[in-house]
Amino acid sequence: MAEEAEWVTCPYERSHRVPALRIQRHLVKCEERYPPLAICPYNATHRMPHAQLAAHVQACPTRAALTAKGCEKPARAAAALTTPHPTLKRDYMAKNDPDDEQWD
Ligand SMILES: [Zn+2]
Numbered sequence: 001m002a003e004e005a006e007w008v009t010c011p012y013e014r015s016h017r018v019p020a021l022r023i024q025r026h027l028v029k030c031e032e033r034y035p036p037l038a039i040c041p042y043n044a045t046h047r048m049p050h051a052q053l054a055a056h057v058q059a060c061p062t063r064a065a066l067t068a069k070g071c072e073k074p075a076r077a078a079a080a081l082t083t084p085h086p087t088l089k090r091d092y093m094a095k096n097d098p099d100d101e102q103w104d
């Protein structure tokens, strides 16, 4: 793990360079000392002026990751729904099944 090599710039004060692992705790302190920033709905460590929030949400890597995961399930469910239904097969087999006589 090379996580220690990751440093991020504090969105409240550019001179704050913080290890990525500590940014969350750092932001809690800075948000009390600096004017409020908009917080990304997908990742609380993504903070920016309100004017930039809409553009950020479009490009947010956390959102992209969440959306990619969310899309997998509906795709599989749809595939299951489109599997051929067994009606034809049952009709065909009924001709070889003596018990099927009771249905007529
Ligand atoms: Zn800071």
Ligand SMILES: [Zn+2]
Pocket (backbone or CB within 6 Å): 040, 041, 042, 043, 046, 056, 057, 060, 061, 062, 063
């Ligand atoms: Zn974000």
